[in-house]
Each structure stands twice: as C-alpha cells, then as structure tokens.
Amino acid sequence: MEKYHKGLTAWQLTMMALGSVVGGSFFLGAGIPINAAGRAVVISYILSGILVYFILFALSEMTVADPDPGSFRTFAEKEYGPGLGFIVGWVYWTGITLAISSEAVAASTLLQKWVPDMSIVLIGSIIIIVTTLLNLLGAEKLSSLESNLAAAKLLAIVGFIILGLILVFGLFPNTSSVGLSVLNEEPWLPGGIGGIAGSMLLVMLSYAGFEIIGLAASETSDPHKTVPKAIMYTVLGLVGLYISAVIVILLLIPTNILTEERSPMVLALTRWNLSWVGGIMNIVLIIAIFSTMLASMFSLGRMVRSLAVKGHAPLWLKDKGDIPYKGIIFSGAAMIVALFLSFILPAEVYTFLASSGGYSLLFTYLVIMLTHYSFRKRHGCPPSGKCQLPGYPYSSWIAIISIIIIILSMPLVEGQGYGLIAGVCLTIIYIILYFIKKYLIKNID
Numbered sequence: 001m002e003k004y005h006k007g008l009t010a011w012q013l014t015m016m017a018l019g020s021v022v023g024g025s026f027f028l029g030a031g032i033p034i035n036a037a038g039r040a041v042v043i044s045y046i047l048s049g050i051l052v053y054f055i056l057f058a059l060s061e062m063t064v065a066d067p068d069p070g071s072f073r074t075f076a077e078k079e080y081g082p083g084l085g086f087i088v089g090w091v092y093w094t095g096i097t098l099a100i101s102s103e104a105v106a107a108s109t110l111l112q113k114w115v116p117d118m119s120i121v122l123i124g125s126i127i128i129i130v131t132t133l134l135n136l137l138g139a140e141k142l143s144s145l146e147s148n149l150a151a152a153k154l155l156a157i158v159g160f161i162i163l164g165l166i167l168v169f170g171l172f173p174n175t176s177s178v179g180l181s182v183l184n185e186e187p188w189l190p191g192g193i194g195g196i197a198g199s200m201l202l203v204m205l206s207y208a209g210f211e212i213i214g215l216a217a218s219e220t221s222d223p224h225k226t227v228p229k230a231i232m233y234t235v236l237g238l239v240g241l242y243i244s245a246v247i248v249i250l251l252l253i254p255t256n257i258l259t260e261e262r263s264p265m266v267l268a269l270t271r272w273n274l275s276w277v278g279g280i281m282n283i284v285l286i287i288a289i290f291s292t293m294l295a296s297m298f299s300l301g302r303m304v305r306s307l308a309v310k311g312h313a314p315l316w317l318k319d320k321g322d323i324p325y326k327g328i329i330f331s332g333a334a335m336i337v338a339l340f341l342s343f344i345l346p347a348e349v350y351t352f353l354a355s356s357g358g359y360s361l362l363f364t365y366l367v368i369m370l371t372h373y374s375f376r377k378r379h380g381c382p383p384s385g386k387c388q389l390p391g392y393p394y395s396s397w398i399a400i401i402s403i404i405i406i407i408l409s410m411p412l413v414e415g416q417g418y419g420l421i422a423g424v425c426l427t428i429i430y431i432i433l434y435f436i437k438k439y440l441i442k443n444i445d
Contacts, residue, residue: 008139008140008143008216008219008220008221008226009220009221009226010220010225010226010227010229010230010233011147011230011233012140012143012144012147013143013213013216013217013220013226013227013230014229014230014233014234014237015143015146015147015150015151016142016143016146016147016150016212016213016216016295016298017209017210017212017213017230017234017295018150018153018154018234018237018238019146019147019149019150019153019291019292019294019295020209020210020212020291020292020295020296020298020299021206021207021208021209021210021234021238021292022150022153022154022157022238022241022288022291022292023103023209023288023289023291023292024103024106024285024288024289024292025202025205025206025208026206026242026288027153027156027263027265027281027284027285027288028260028262028263028285029202029205029206029260030206030245030246030249030263030264030265031258031259031260031262031263031264031267032199032202032258032260033198033199033200033202033203033206034199034246034249034250034255034258034264035255035256035258035259036198036199036202037196037198037199038255039250039255040196041196041199041203041246041250041255042243042246042247042250043196044196044199044200044203045203045239045242045243045246046239046243047200048200048203048204048206048207049207049235049238049239049242049243051204051399051402051403052204052207052210052235052238052239053235054369054389054395054396054398054399055210055365055368055369055399056210056213056231056234056235057228057231057388057389057390058368058369058372058389058396058399059071059072059211059213059214059231059368059372060213060214060227060228060231060388061372061375061376061381061382061387061388061389062075062214062371062372062375062382063213063214063217063223063227064223064224064227064228064382064388065375065379065382067217067220067223067227068306070085070089070215070302070303070306070307070309070310071211071214071215071217071302071306072088072211072214072364072367072368072371073085073088073089073092073303073306073307074306074310075368075371075372075375076088076367076368076370076371077310079371079374079375079378080370080371080374082310082312083431083434084367085310085312086307086312086430086434086437087427087430087431087434088363088364088367089303089306089307089312090307090312090430090433091360091363091364091423091426091427091430092303092360092361092363092364093300093303093304093307093331094356094360094426094430095356095357095358095359095360095361095363095423095426096296096299096300096357096360096361097300097331097334097335097338098338098353098354098356098357099354099356099357099358099360100292100293100296100297100300100335100357101124101128101335101336101338101339101341101342101354102338102342102354102357103289103292103293104124104127104128104289104293104335104339105120105124105339105342106289107123107124107127107286107289107290107293108120108121108123108124108127110282110285110286111123111286113282120343121339121340121343124339125336125339127290127293128293128332128335128336128339129332129336131290131293131294131297131332132297132328132329132331132332134294135294135297135298135301135328135332136323136325136328136329137323138322138323139216139219139298139322139323142294142298145294146291146294146295149287149290149291149294150291152284152287153284153287153288153291154237154241156280156281156284157241157245158241160245160248160265160269161241161244161245161248163269163274163277164248164249164251164252164268164269165248167252167269167272167274168248168251168252197405197409197412198409198412198413200406200409201358201406201409201410201413201416202413204362204406205358205361206242207238207242208358208361209292209295209296209361210234210238211299211361211364211365211368212295212296212298212299213227213230213231213234214227215298215299215302215303216298216299216302219322228388245265248268249264249265249268252268252269252271252272253267253268253271263281263285265277265281266278266281297328297331297332300327300328300331301324301327301328301331302324302327303327304317304324304326304327304328304330304331305317305318305319305324305326305327308326308327312437317330338353338354341353342354351415351418352418352421352422353422355415355416355418355419355422356419356422356423356426357419358410358416358419358423359407359410359419359420359422359423359424359426360423360426362403362406362407363407363423363427365403366400366403366404366407369396369399369400369403370400372389372396373393373396373397373400376389376392376393376396407420
C-alpha cells in the first residue's frame with residue numbers, strides 16, 4: 001500500500017464528510033419524501049440513519065485494518081477479485097461524475113439570476129474549473145475551505161430550527177404561537193406503509209456522500225483513531241440535524257403542499273411571513289452544491305488514482321505524489337463534457353444518464369457491506385483495532401437486504417425508475433469492458 005500525505009484530523013474529516021453529504025438533496029429535495037410519508041418521514045430518517053451507521057462502521061473496520069487510498073474499491077478487489085474492484089470503481093466514478101455535472105447545472109441556474117448575460121454552460125464550466133483547481137491544492141487546504149462551507153450549511157440548518165421553534169412558541173413580536181395546530185391537522189400515514197417505503201430511497205440519498213471518509217482515510221494522521229471518531233461525529237451530526245429540521249418543518253407547514261421546486265425550509269418560513277428567508281436560502285443552496293462538488297471531486301480524483309495504480313485505468317492517469325493531479329483533472333474534464341452533453345443531448349437522454357448517480361451510490365454501499373461480511377468471516381476483528389459494527393453478522397444482513405430492497409424500489413419513486421435502468425446498464429457495460437480488458441491483456445502476454 002502506498003502512503004500519501006497525512007495530517008487530516010477527525011474534525012477535518014468529519015467536516016469533509018458533512019460537506020459531501022449535506023447538499024441540494026436535503027435543502028431542496030427533502031420536500032418530496034416528507035410529502036410522500038407525512039409525519040412518518042421521521043421514521044424514514046431514523047431507519048436510514050441506522051443503515052448509514054451500519055455501512056460506515058463496516059467501512060471503518062476495513063479501513064482501520066488497511067487505510068488504503070482506494071478504500072471500498074480496493075477492499076472489494078481483495079475479497080472478491082479484480083473484476084469487482086474494476087466494476088465498483090468505475091460505476092461509482094461514472095455515476096458521481098454525471099450526478100455532479102447536473103448539480104453544476106442547478107447551481108448555474110441559481111447564479112444566472114445575478115449574472116443574466118452569462119449562459120448556464122459558461123457558469124457551469126467556471127464552477128467545475130474552480131472546483132478542480134481548488135482540489136489541486138491538496139487535502140489540508142481543501143479541508144480548511146470545506147470546513148468553512150460545511151459550517152455555513154450546518155449553521156443554516158441550525159438557524160432554521162431556531163427560527164422555526166421561535167414561531168412554534170410564538171416568541172416573534174406581533175405573531176401568535178403556531179403551536180401544534182399544523183401537526184394536529186396532519187394524518188399520521190398519508191401514504192400508508194408504501195409512503196415510508198417510497199420515501200426511504202430519497203432519504204437515503206440525502207445521507208449519500210459519507211463514503212469520502214474511507215477514501216480520505218490514508219490522508220489522516222492516525223487512521224486507527226481518526227476514522228472511527230470521524231464516523232461517530234458524522235452519524236450523530238447528520239441524524240440529529242436532519243431529524244430536528246424535519247420535525248420543525250412538520251410543525252410549520254402541511255406536508256401535502258410541499259414540492260420539489262422549492263425548499264421545504266423556505267416554504268415553511270415564508271408561510272409565516274418570513275419571506276426574507278428565501279434569498280438567504282438560495283445563497284445557502286449554492287454554497288451547499290459547491291461544497292458537495294468540492295468533496296465529490298476529492299473522492300473522484302482518488303478513485304481514478306486507485307484504478308490506475310491497479311491497472312484498471314490508463315497508465316497516464318497514475319499518480320504517485322500526495323495529490324492525485326491527473327485523477328482530479330481527468331474527473332474535472334469529464335464533468336465539463338457531461339455538462340455540455342446536458343445541452344447537446346435530448347433532455348430525456350441526459351436525465352436518464354444523470355439519474356444513474358443514485359444507483360451508483362446504493363450499488364457502492366451494497367458492495368461495501370458484502371465485502372465487509374466476507375472480510376469479517378476471513379479475518380475476524382481488524383488487527384490493531386476493535387470490532388465496531390454491533391450485531392455482526394445480523395446487522396450485516398439487515399443492511400444488505402435493506403439496500404437491495406431500496407434499489408428494487410427505485411421504479412416506485414417518480415423519476416428514479418430511469419436511474420435503476422441507467423445504473424444497471426452502466427454496470428453491464430463495465431462488466432463487458434472488464435472482460436474485454438482481460439482478454440486483450442491475456443492475448444498481448
């Protein structure tokens with residue numbers, strides 16, 4: 001295993017994880033699962049939080065034993081062979097690249113309100129180039145910037161919770177208490193059990209991005225202590241903030257009027273005459289998207305380097321230094337190509353491609369759990385560490401079955417059926433490419 005730059009603390013790693021996770025999928029997209037499940041959406045956030053806990057600590061056990069820069073891709077390769085390492089690495093990279101390019105389009109659309117003379121393609125290209133250049137500065141400098149951006153996002157959520165509670169208790173001047181009037185009008189299960197099941201996919205995706213902890217583990221000062229701490233901070237922070245914010249939304253606004261077009265937090269506050277929140281939340285949403293793009297680029301650059309080191313990518317992408325310059329630049333260039341495709345291809349085709357991001361993440365989490373199950377059967381508890389995943393092997397099977405159910409439920413959620421088809425097609429393409437690569441190498445030798 002090659003050693004790279006070391007120095008990230010548990011706090012820096014946590015802030016990078018939160019920077020990767022807390023994005024537009026929560027600030028803008030939380031309204032969809034809340035609408036689908038009603039008050040029962042809190043159950044979805046709790047169950048998804050438990051699932052994230054299982055996945056992260058499974059990843060942590062393997063990382064403590066071997067803080068390899070390739071993280072879950074390398075672990076899968078060691079347990080199941082180079083084929084799975086190749087497939088999961090490229091499926092993850094492709095899906096996230098396409099998803100982040102669509103995030104650049106979303107951020108560009110918001111920014112265009114301030115610079116109407118600039119095209120969305122130009123704004124999006126500038127955002128991607130800036131994201132790429134900042135990643136070239138290295139992990140420590142990037143983590144400082146990401147910490148500030150993540151702090152802004154988290155403070156926005158905390159600010160919303162405080163404002164919401166002030167409204168609920170009627171502490172604003174000249175306003176009456178909201179109390180539990182909204183909550184009392186709401187049915188407990190407007191969509192039945194199906195509403196909870198349908199919301200699980202979108203709630204799970206709002207937690208997505210935490211796998212950056214594994215990819216950044218080799219750049220920490222002491223992975224054995226830093227990674228478990230960062231994971232605990234991340235899980236507690238995410239679950240606590242998400243559930244608190246959702247409860248406040250439920251107290252302020254009927255769930256049946258929430259849409260995917262406007263932030264549920266903005267709708268909840270403007271309903272009670274706090275219209276000035278909309279402008280602030282737009283700024284926060286841009287920060288959230290930019291922060292997610294920065295953290296995702298960090299992960300993608302290191303994934304490309306891991307693939308190149310193992311011969312699963314062209315040799316000219318191989319990096320040996322602290323910073324995977326070639327992997328970062330390659331990923332940035334791919335994002336710009338994907339951005340241009342969003343305006344060249346028919347809208348339906350691009351949406352089909354970009355929707356594979358959700359499947360790519362869920363597929364990655366499934367591979368992490370299957371790899372960990374095999375790892376623990378062969379090695380027991382990690383050397384120089386301790387078992388962190390409680391209830392093994394039952395917790396492993398609960399997580400594996402849950403992820404499979406969530407993947408299979410994708411067609412039940414509007415717009416996500418295409419994501420499943422696109423993701424499966426992507427997986428099949430990389431399976432074929434792997435065997436072509438294997439055949440060519442065998443015949444050249």
